[in-house]
Amino acid sequence: MENTSSLSFSRRSFLKTSTLAGGGMLIGFNLFNSCSPEAKVPVDLADLNYNDFNAFIKIADNGAVTIFSPNPEIGQGVKTAMPMIIAEELDVAWENVLVAQGVLDTKNYTRQVAGGSQSIRQGWDALRQTGATARQMLVNAAAAKWGVDPSECTTEEGVIKNANGETLGYGEVVKEAALLEVPENVTLKEPGDFKIIGGDITNVDIDKIVTGKPLYGMDFKREGMVYASVLRPPAFGNKLVDFDDSAVKAIPGIIDVVRFDNKIAVLAGSTWEAMRGKKALKAKWEEETKAESTEDHDRILTGLLDGNKFETMRADGNVKKAFREADQVLERTYESPFLPHNCMEPMNFFAHVTTNKIELIGPIQTPAGTANRVARKLGRNIEEVTLEMTRMGGGFGRRLYGDFVLEAAEISHLAKKPVKVVYSREDDMSAGIYRPAIKYRISAAIKDGEITGYHLKEAAINSNMYGLIPNFFPAGAISNYQVDVAKYDSNITIGAWRAPYTNFLAFSEQSFFDELADVLKKDRVQLRLDLLQNVKGTTDDRIQYSPERMEGVIKLAAEKSGWGKQSDGVYQGFSAYYCHNTHVSEVADVVIERGRPVVKKITCAVDCGIVINKLGAINQIQGGAIDGVGHAMFSNFSFKDGVPSANNFQNYRLIRMMETPKVEVHFIENELSPTGLGEPALPPAGAAVANAIFAATGQRVVKQPFIENMDLKTVKKEVIG
Amino acid sequence: MPTYNLKVNGESHTVDVAEDTPILWVLRDHLNLVGTKFGCGIGQCGACTIHLDGDATRGCLLQVSQVGDQSITTIEGLSEDGSHPVQQAWKEIDVPQCGYCQAGQMMTASSFLSKNPSPTNEEIRQAMHGNICRCASYNRIEKAVATAADKLS
Ligand code: FES
Ligand code: FES
Numbered sequence: 106m107e108n109t110s111s112l113s114f115s116r117r118s119f120l121k122t123s124t125l126a127g128g129g130m131l132i133g134f135n136l137f138n139s140c141s142p143e144a145k146v147p148v149d150l151a152d153l154n155y156n157d158f159n160a161f162i163k164i165a166d167n168g169a170v171t172i173f174s175p176n177p178e179i180g181q182g183v184k185t186a187m188p189m190i191i192a193e194e195l196d197v198a199w200e201n202v203l204v205a206q207g208v209l210d211t212k213n214y215t216r217q218v219a220g221g222s223q224s225i226r227q228g229w230d231a232l233r234q235t236g237a238t239a240r241q242m243l244v245n246a247a248a249a250k251w252g253v254d255p256s257e258c259t260t261e262e263g264v265i266k267n268a269n270g271e272t273l274g275y276g277e278v279v280k281e282a283a284l285l286e287v288p289e290n291v292t293l294k295e296p297g298d299f300k301i302i303g304g305d306i307t308n309v310d311i312d313k314i315v316t317g318k319p320l321y322g323m324d325f326k327r328e329g330m331v332y333a334s335v336l337r338p339p340a341f342g343n344k345l346v347d348f349d350d351s352a353v354k355a356i357p358g359i360i361d362v363v364r365f366d367n368k369i370a371v372l373a374g375s376t377w378e379a380m381r382g383k384k385a386l387k388a389k390w391e392e393e394t395k396a397e398s399t400e401d402h403d404r405i406l407t408g409l410l411d412g413n414k415f416e417t418m419r420a421d422g423n424v425k426k427a428f429r430e431a432d433q434v435l436e437r438t439y440e441s442p443f444l445p446h447n448c449m450e451p452m453n454f455f456a457h458v459t460t461n462k463i464e465l466i467g468p469i470q471t472p473a474g475t476a477n478r479v480a481r482k483l484g485r486n487i488e489e490v491t492l493e494m495t496r497m498g499g500g501f502g503r504r505l506y507g508d509f510v511l512e513a514a515e516i517s518h519l520a521k522k523p524v525k526v527v528y529s530r531e532d533d534m535s536a537g538i539y540r541p542a543i544k545y546r547i548s549a550a551i552k553d554g555e556i557t558g559y560h561l562k563e564a565a566i567n568s569n570m571y572g573l574i575p576n577f578f579p580a581g582a583i584s585n586y587q588v589d590v591a592k593y594d595s596n597i598t599i600g601a602w603r604a605p606y607t608n609f610l611a612f613s614e615q616s617f618f619d620e621l622a623d624v625l626k627k628d629r630v631q632l633r634l635d636l637l638q639n640v641k642g643t644t645d646d647r648i649q650y651s652p653e654r655m656e657g658v659i660k661l662a663a664e665k666s667g668w669g670k671q672s673d674g675v676y677q678g679f680s681a682y683y684c685h686n687t688h689v690s691e692v693a694d695v696v697i698e699r700g701r702p703v704v705k706k707i708t709c710a711v712d713c714g715i716v717i718n719k720l721g722a723i724n725q726i727q728g729g730a731i732d733g734v735g736h737a738m739f740s741n742f743s744f745k746d747g748v749p750s751a752n753n754f755q756n757y758r759l760i761r762m763m764e765t766p767k768v769e770v771h772f773i774e775n776e777l778s779p780t781g782l783g784e785p786a787l788p789p790a791g792a793a794v795a796n797a798i799f800a801a802t803g804q805r806v807v808k809q810p811f812i813e814n815m816d817l818k819t820v821k822k823e824v825i826g
Numbered sequence: 827m828p829t830y831n832l833k834v835n836g837e838s839h840t841v842d843v844a845e846d847t848p849i850l851w852v853l854r855d856h857l858n859l860v861g862t863k864f865g866c867g868i869g870q871c872g873a874c875t876i877h878l879d880g881d882a883t884r885g886c887l888l889q890v891s892q893v894g895d896q897s898i899t900t901i902e903g904l905s906e907d908g909s910h911p912v913q914q915a916w917k918e919i920d921v922p923q924c925g926y927c928q929a930g931q932m933m934t935a936s937s938f939l940s941k942n943p944s945p946t947n948e949e950i951r952q953a954m955h956g957n958i959c960r961c962a963s964y965n966r967i968e969k970a971v972a973t974a975a976d977k978l979s
Contacts, residue, residue, distance in 0.1 A: 182923070307920045314925040315913040317861015317901035321926060324860040332855075357827060357844070376864075377851040378844070449865055449873065449926040449960040498863075498926025499960050530866040720920050724963060728923050731962035754870035754958065762954045765964040 129165040130283035134235040168276030171203045182721035185309045193301040194236030198262040204309040226780045237291040246282035247273045296776040305720035322453045322467035322495040330523040333370045334379035337536045340747030342596045344393035352385040363519045370516045394596045396747030405593050406544045409564035415589035419575035422585035427558025431550035439613035440808040443742045444540040450498020451533040456513035457523035463490045468497035475507030479514045502601035506538045531752040540602030541566040545613040558585040567599045570606040581648045582636040604784040607684040615680040615792030629679045650683035654712045658690040661710035666692035678796030680789040687785035688712040695797035702798045704766040714777035725782040727768040733790025735760025835903025850874045850885035861901035861929045872957030875933040882937035901929035912936040915974035923961035935971045
């Protein structure tokens with residue numbers, strides 16, 4: 106679109122209706138243009154065509170409603186929740202709504218991203234406006250038919266009623282409605298009148314999931330498609346020198362061997378043959394950049410924390426002075442390992458590159474950006490690229506990176522065949538884009554029983570905390586406050602991992618406040634509430650969290666967990682955190698069984714504004730909290746000479762059923778706009794557990810995973826709670 | 827390559843594959859039954875769980891040549907229409923997040939319940955311990971197994 110300029114928020118600019126060839130009405134809307142008041146839209150609305158929209162509602166002649174959900178589904182539930190919002194304002198019965206994943210390609214769809222827990226928060230207004238506008242157009246059409254004023258009409262579950270008690274179904278007026286002007290001002294429902302939002306709606310793909318229908322990228326097949334298993338460098342920093350594929354080619358079923366970039370692909374007619382073929386490859390590698398080890402990283406990151414090469418992300422007051430004048434200083438260093446994502450569905454993608462077309466199909470969190478990268482890499486025009494998303498067997502950030510899509514496209518291009526790249530678990534874990542190893546050092550200055558200074562230092566591999574994080578708690582609560590970051594450039598690839606940075610920062614900070622409470626001889630909950638008092642009424646608009654909402658979740662978690670009233674043998678740990686626009690507080694109940702800490706229960710209090718789908722929301726919170734407990738307790742990942750320490754589940758530990766706590770979820774009830782839930786329950790979990798472990802054993806665990814970094818020999822007690 | 831006759835979900839199939847091919851890949855790539863999932867390939871995650879004469883078995887470790895005349899049941903054969911009590915319970919509790927592990931979870935649960943129709947919670951947790959759910963929908967899995975047990979009794 107060349108002719109663009111900034112217009113203010115307008116319903117018209119992101120909505121367009123038309124009649125469908127087969128009958129019925131199609132409403133296109135642009136979820137993302139409508140999000141920000143400064144969104145760019147074409148000046149001449151007549152220029153809009155359906156390529157400018159990224160989501161659609163279809164209302165058929167018989168009144169059946171199909172909602173095409175635009176955003177990638179990675180298990181976070183948006184494919185159910187986003188259509189629920191439209192259906193609510195459209196005022197139809199959920200049973201009559203069919204949800205389909207938008208038919209996706211990069212020409213018709215832009216900015217479809219599953220990341221940062223933002224789909225619901227950013228889609229809320231647009232989805233409501235869209236549903237309400239469609240409803241109003243149907244009402245207007247019915248009113249015209251009856252010759253009454255639209256304001257005399259009401260709707261209920263897809264039926265329009267007038268003052269005389271006459272009724273018309275949506276399907277009966279849809280033809281006329283599609284020809285009407287898009288109304289400028291529509292009334293949205295009062296939250297108190299919601300019938301679908303706030304309910305318990307089952308996952309829209311549930312029937313397919315429980316009967317094993319093809320849904321995921323792994324399940325996708327195309328006539329003539331070959332499977333590719335790729336040999337990648339065994340160690341970070343290695344370069345391919347040469348390879349011998351004579352043994353591979355002798356194996357029946359092998360179709361081709363293709364060298365590309367720094368890798369070799371073995372192509373076969375089935376996944377197993379391709380994987381077996383890859384094992385028979387003999388490749389020679391050499392060190393191109395130095396092979397790195399976790400031992401070196403530990404030394405380097407500690408050196409950074411001890412040094413003075415920091416970038417300051419936020420500085421309030423005078424931290425130096427506060428520490429100089431302190432009666433007492435508390436300082437702790439917290440350490441976390443690299444972590445692989447380990448999506449349950451290993452990375453995979455289908456590509457078919459021909460002379461005039463590039464077709465890409467599979468699981469990806471960033472379809473638009475990835476399609477562009479493929480076009481650039483192959484020197485092709487983006488217009489030639491189409492991309493379809495499948496349901497994803499987990500994302501956790503890993504599928505933001507389209508490295509595996511590029512591989513599929515390149516192999517297809519070289520082999521001139523439709524190709525599906527399939528990672529084994531070993532490939533998936535050892536060619537990762539990991540959560541970086543990080544160390545935090547936190548110090549607090551204490552004077553006259555008050556915290557007068559707070560200094561947080563971050564040392565990380567390759568990349569540091571971003572933009573807004575330094576403005577999270579306790580920014581604003583402590584007058585002398587500083588956040589400094591430093592990084593070390595490594596050849597190990599790192600990236601976003603569920604709740605980037607905060608997944609470990611929350612652990613560090615909330616463990617630190619637990620210890621601070623002891624030093625100050627204050628109740629742990631009270632200390633947090635007292636600090637929040639200092640932020641109330643702040644004029645600092647950089648502050649991201651709301652002290653009132655934080656206070657709300659803290660009090661609710663304390664109440665629901667029976668904080669301070671636990672039974673004998675049960676030890677509790679407290680934690681509260683804000684990230685991804687959602688406030689969460691968690692209390693962990695830990696007991697000691699057979700000389701080991703066992704997490705029995707996590708009580709979560711969550712403020713995410715209006716809860717769209719209770720059933721889905723609880724699943725997200727439970728999953729996030731357990732994920733947080735599991736990785737903090739058990740998961741470890743390191744490097745020795747560039748080689749990962751683990752490559753499958755026999756040497757990488759994920760939490761399993763018998764280690765899983767019960768997670769109780771409580772929501773703050775309010776009518777504020779909804780925020781996301783895919784990430785915010787994870788960060789607070791680690792500290793809740795660590796603080797409970799301290800209560801149970803007197804040990805402060807400052808390094809993850811806990812189970813490998815505790816002194817278990819001194820944990821003597823065996824108390825079954 | 828040798829041919830094998832397989833009994834899958836009550837139907838006979840003949841496949842022509844290498845003898846060391848795991849049944850997981852025979853089902854997925856050759857018989858188009860993609861409900862059985864690949865997660866690790868080394869027997870650690872349970873995503874590939876099928877029934878071999880009713881017993882929960884790891885499809886990634888079982889080679890096609892080892893099957894003989896034992897009958898295989900996959901998630902597609904648990905019931906086609908989702909009417910098996912375990913599938914019903916999974917829907918009722920809305921267990922899945924991403925859903926990828928759930929076929930394996932249901933196959934483990936259904937085999938377990940056929941042998942122990944009224945398990946304690948502890949027995950359920952032990953029985954399901956071998957199946958990883960990366961999304962950690964464990965609370966609901968536990969509840970769904972108990973719900974399925976109620977339906978069966
Ligand atoms: S794929 Fe068979 S146990 Fe993981
Ligand atoms: S639901 Fe995603 S792995 Fe279990």
